[in-house]
Amino acid sequence: MSEIDLLVRKLAARDVVPEDEQQALRAAATETVPYAAGEEVVREGERQTVSRLLVSGLIARVKLLDDGRRQITELHIPGDFVDLHSFLLKRLDHDVIAVTPARLVSYPHEGLRKITEQWPHLTRLLWLSTTLDGAGHREWIVSAGRRTAAEHVGHLFCEFLLRYEVVGLGDRRRCPLPLTQQQLADACGLTPVHVNRVLQELRHEGLLEWRAGELTVPDFDRLAQVSRFDPAFLNLIREPR
Amino acid sequence: MSEIDLLVRKLAARDVVPEDEQQALRAAATETVPYAAGEEVVREGERQTVSRLLVSGLIARVKLLDDGRRQITELHIPGDFVDLHSFLLKRLDHDVIAVTPARLVSYPHEGLRKITEQWPHLTRLLWLSTTLDGAGHREWIVSAGRRTAAEHVGHLFCEFLLRYEVVGLGDRRRCPLPLTQQQLADACGLTPVHVNRVLQELRHEGLLEWRAGELTVPDFDRLAQVSRFDPAFLNLIREPR
DNA sequence: GCCCGCATTTAACCCAAGTTAGCGCGATGC
DNA sequence: GCATCGCGCTAACTTGGGTTAAATGCGGGC
Numbered sequence: 001m002s003e004i005d006l007l008v009r010k011l012a013a014r015d016v017v018p019e020d021e022q023q024a025l026r027a028a029a030t031e032t033v034p035y036a037a038g039e040e041v042v043r044e045g046e047r048q049t050v051s052r053l054l055v056s057g058l059i060a061r062v063k064l065l066d067d068g069r070r071q072i073t074e075l076h077i078p079g080d081f082v083d084l085h086s087f088l089l090k091r092l093d094h095d096v097i098a099v100t101p102a103r104l105v106s107y108p109h110e111g112l113r114k115i116t117e118q119w120p121h122l123t124r125l126l127w128l129s130t131t132l133d134g135a136g137h138r139e140w141i142v143s144a145g146r147r148t149a150a151e152h153v154g155h156l157f158c159e160f161l162l163r164y165e166v167v168g169l170g171d172r173r174r175c176p177l178p179l180t181q182q183q184l185a186d187a188c189g190l191t192p193v194h195v196n197r198v199l200q201e202l203r204h205e206g207l208l209e210w211r212a213g214e215l216t217v218p219d220f221d222r223l224a225q226v227s228r229f230d231p232a233f234l235n236l237i238r239e240p241r
Numbered sequence: 242m243s244e245i246d247l248l249v250r251k252l253a254a255r256d257v258v259p260e261d262e263q264q265a266l267r268a269a270a271t272e273t274v275p276y277a278a279g280e281e282v283v284r285e286g287e288r289q290t291v292s293r294l295l296v297s298g299l300i301a302r303v304k305l306l307d308d309g310r311r312q313i314t315e316l317h318i319p320g321d322f323v324d325l326h327s328f329l330l331k332r333l334d335h336d337v338i339a340v341t342p343a344r345l346v347s348y349p350h351e352g353l354r355k356i357t358e359q360w361p362h363l364t365r366l367l368w369l370s371t372t373l374d375g376a377g378h379r380e381w382i383v384s385a386g387r388r389t390a391a392e393h394v395g396h397l398f399c400e401f402l403l404r405y406e407v408v409g410l411g412d413r414r415r416c417p418l419p420l421t422q423q424q425l426a427d428a429c430g431l432t433p434v435h436v437n438r439v440l441q442e443l444r445h446e447g448l449l450e451w452r453a454g455e456l457t458v459p460d461f462d463r464l465a466q467v468s469r470f471d472p473a474f475l476n477l478i479r480e481p482r
Numbered sequence: 483g484c485c486c487g488c489a490t491t492t493a494a495c496c497c498a499a500g501t502t503a504g505c506g507c508g509a510t511g512c
Numbered sequence: 513g514c515a516t517c518g519c520g521c522t523a524a525c526t527t528g529g530g531t532t533a534a535a536t537g538c539g540g541g542c
Contacts, residue, residue, distance in 0.1 A: 190500090193502095
């Protein structure tokens with residue numbers, strides 16, 4: 001399996017990815033770097049010269065306040081560029097950390113710049129990928145601002161199921177979810193205690209199981225309904241970009 | 242004054258914008274469209290063929306839940322593209338509405354596509370502009386998830402002051418803020434009643450005044466400190482992109 | 483100069499989520 | 513085999529922000 005296959009699946013859910021553009025992408029990659037669980041991949045504010053594609057494991061974007069409060073702003077699954085935005089921003093406004101052991105493929109910014117000069121359609125696909133992040137961010141703002149804790153957790157789980165389905169590593173019934181309740185709390189802006197209460201509630205209603213890092217949802221549509229989940233923000237429409 | 246001057250100021254705060262790229266941008270614009278206060282500019286889910294640059298007024302991106310809850314996910318000031326991401330996404334996950342009377346310049350996607358084929362550096366600047374939106378979104382997630390109501394409101398005000406300063410329409414002491422308390426509540430994920438309580442508190446501490454659609458902050462640094470505001474997410478660094 | 487409608491303000495009461503503290507358990511290590 | 517440590521879970525109590533409702537202010541239209 002090539003290191004870009006999962007990314008191609010993700011992009012192919014939104015547009016055609018011609019073979020020559022896949023080649024150009026492959027040519028832009030340099031080494032694959034392994035990280036241990038808990039290890040820092042990118043530190044906030046440091047100048048970046050490469051962007052990184054996740055091929056295995058789970059990665060979080062984390063923002064820290066000076067007094068120790070922390071908020072996860074995005075969780076990345078294989079096939080996601082974890083910091084493609086650093087190609088433009090150069091310095092990130094957040095840390096990137098490995099939640100589980102993970103492998104990341106490096107794409108030097110110099111090679112990405114060349115792609116913008118020779119492959120306009122591929123450039124638009126990469127740009128699209130960062131705007132998908134943006135749509136995900138907006139959904140998280142709504143969850144944090146206007147959804148109840150149970151809706152928030154359920155919504156996040158629905159998002160995970162569909163995103164794993166797109167890259168072929170899960171489906172609407174089950175997907176990996178190798179998080180602690182503390183980390184889930186940091187993603188939802190809740191306390192671990194309350195996350196635990198909400199999980200009890202969702203479990204007792206038979207909406208989900210979550211054991212050994214795997215999420216199982218017997219009835220996706222029911223969970224989606226109680227969580228007010230609408231998949232439109234995932235932009236799963238194949239059309240020319 | 243050209244319709245792209247404010248955008249050029251915004252971009253020039255992050256990189257050099259050569260004259261020929263400015264010309265290419267000007268050439269891509271078609272008409273300027275006026276909107277009334279409260280008017281809908283973009284409806285969620287409808288296929289878009291143009292993106293729009295705000296030249297005057299205030300614009301909000303709004304996400305609605307089926308039961309009437311609403312969350313503003315971004316507020317746009319002159320010089321912002323309000324829906325450049327529609328160039329890639331084609332269908333937006335949110336509405337765009339005019340908060341005040343506003344004027345928007347249209348950039349057909351066809352012209353933007355040509356820019357991606359002939360002007361790689363300008364393409365990167367436009368891509369950068371959407372990643373700045375993303376950084377703003379992440380800051381809003383932190384505000385909604387981990388900041389107190391007072392910090393949240395203060396943080397948003399600091400963000401406004403600096404963004405207006407960048408385009409030369411305000412400074413750290415004062416800027417336009419033509420919102421109702423209800424709209425501010427929808428931006429912060431609070432109720433109007435609580436927004437009012439928080440504003441009383443901030444006013445009584447002499448941190449700000451807000452009357453007739455104008456915000457005045459006597460001591461920016463003090464407001465920034467109590468709000469835990471760090472301007473890094475605005476990426477105000479001039480370097481090659 | 484008087485209405486009307488909307489925005490702001492205040493007050494009383496309520497509840498979803500936070501705080502603090504402690505227990506049980508399984509994995510890890512020596 | 514035993515100590516340790518992180519994680520999940522529970523309980524008792526507190527609180528920040530929500531809810532509801534009712535005043536008050538105020539700008540624009542005629």
